[in-house]
Amino acid sequence: MPSKSLRAKRSKRGSARRHKEGRVRLTMKPVPPFDFDLSAMIFSGGDPQIRSYDGDIYCHILRVNGKPVLFTIKSTGTVDEPGLSVELKSREELSPADKKVARQSVNLLLNLDMDLEPFYKAMRKDPIMARVVKNLYGLKSPTTPTVFEALIDSITEQQISLVAAHSMQRKLIRAFGEKLKLDGKSYFAFPTPEELARASLPSLRECGLSGRKSEYIKDISALVAAGTLDLEKFKAYKSSEDIIDELCKIRGIGVWTSEMTMIRGLQRMDAIPADDLGLRVNISHFYRKGERLTGEQLREIAERWGKWRGLAGYYLLVAYRMGLD
DNA sequence: TACCAGGTAAAAA
DNA sequence: TTTTTACATGGT
Numbered sequence: 001m002p003s004k005s006l007r008a009k010r011s012k013r014g015s016a017r018r019h020k021e022g023r024v025r026l027t028m029k030p031v032p033p034f035d036f037d038l039s040a041m042i043f044s045g046g047d048p049q050i051r052s053y054d055g056d057i058y059c060h061i062l063r064v065n066g067k068p069v070l071f072t073i074k075s076t077g078t079v080d081e082p083g084l085s086v087e088l089k090s091r092e093e094l095s096p097a098d099k100k101v102a103r104q105s106v107n108l109l110l111n112l113d114m115d116l117e118p119f120y121k122a123m124r125k126d127p128i129m130a131r132v133v134k135n136l137y138g139l140k141s142p143t144t145p146t147v148f149e150a151l152i153d154s155i156t157e158q159q160i161s162l163v164a165a166h167s168m169q170r171k172l173i174r175a176f177g178e179k180l181k182l183d184g185k186s187y188f189a190f191p192t193p194e195e196l197a198r199a200s201l202p203s204l205r206e207c208g209l210s211g212r213k214s215e216y217i218k219d220i221s222a223l224v225a226a227g228t229l230d231l232e233k234f235k236a237y238k239s240s241e242d243i244i245d246e247l248c249k250i251r252g253i254g255v256w257t258s259e260m261t262m263i264r265g266l267q268r269m270d271a272i273p274a275d276d277l278g279l280r281v282n283i284s285h286f287y288r289k290g291e292r293l294t295g296e297q298l299r300e301i302a303e304r305w306g307k308w309r310g311l312a313g314y315y316l317l318v319a320y321r322m323g324l325d
Numbered sequence: 326t327a328c329c330a331g332g333t334a335a336a337a338a
Numbered sequence: 339t340t341t342t343t344a345c346a347t348g349g350t
Contacts, residue, residue, distance in 0.1 A: 158332040161348065278330090
């Protein structure tokens with residue numbers, strides 16, 4: 001086995017144009033401005049076997065055409081002239097088609113193609129947001145590679161604290177996601193709909209999920225795996241209301257979960273989970289001196305941000321966490 | 326030990 | 339029809 005991989009390496013060494021087996025480097029040019037460190041910071045303290053950021057390198061295990069691949073991403077540029085170096089490692093050889101899909105995934109993950117300038121321009125009218133965007137210049141909101149992942153994450157986060165939810169997410173990924181072994185280390189990719197549809201309810205509950213949430217996740221996974229529910233189709237929808245209406249028909253999904261899914265999985269910067277407890281606290285801190293806000297009051301405040309209200313909400317969330325005034 | 330935490334569906338009234 | 343309750347883990 002070792003000699004075989006050595007031979008494979010040697011045979012490629014002569015031709016510089018051909019990549020090494022399962023190892024590829026990509027360079028990417030995000031739409032400026034883009035602050036990689038600021039944008040990746042939300043993942044610091046994450047699980048290095050799943051997804052993490054250590055202040056320099058962002059790591060994430062993603063599926064590329066079904067194959068689990070370790071993505072290692074570093075910044076090679078500045079905020080105004082951003083550049084990224086992306087290293088891919090896999091057990092299998094990566095084709096040009098795989099490289100293309102990998103690029104698209106990185107684009108989605110960090111929202112690299114999003115142009116922040118129209119957002120900043122729109123925020124100039126609001127003195128509070130104008131100050132916040134100045135402090136967080138180049139921050140892009142992260143999204144998930146699939147809508148499915150955003151939906152499952154959002155379900156686990158219903159009602160309970162994020163700390164508790166993240167603990168369950170880790171257990172879920174380790175229990176059901178495909179394991180990738182590289183250089184003696186193990187990594188885990190987010191489970192596919194098929195993998196979660198196969199999971200038994202007791203085994204889902206062992207991840208700490210409630211009986212209800214286990215059912216929601218298993219049922220939705222089965223629908224997606226069977227092709228009955230196509231979550232990716234929502235990317236083509238124009239109306240946010242239509243997406244919310246359709247998602248809410250599914251058992252386990254309410255307005256909050258739909259809106260969370262839209263902003264983190266569908267790149268819908270107009271979606272704002274107004275009933276979200278955390279967001280209500282964050283926005284109240286900046287706009288209502290910390291007094292309690294209802295979801296309706298939050299929606300009213302968010303009106304002024306127009307189609308950018310979701311991103312504005314994310315900026316306020318990050319600003320609050322960073323202790324900015 | 327309680328109680329709260331980025332909700333939701335189902336039971337009870 | 340509207341209101342109340344059960345649910346899960348982790349921090350305080």
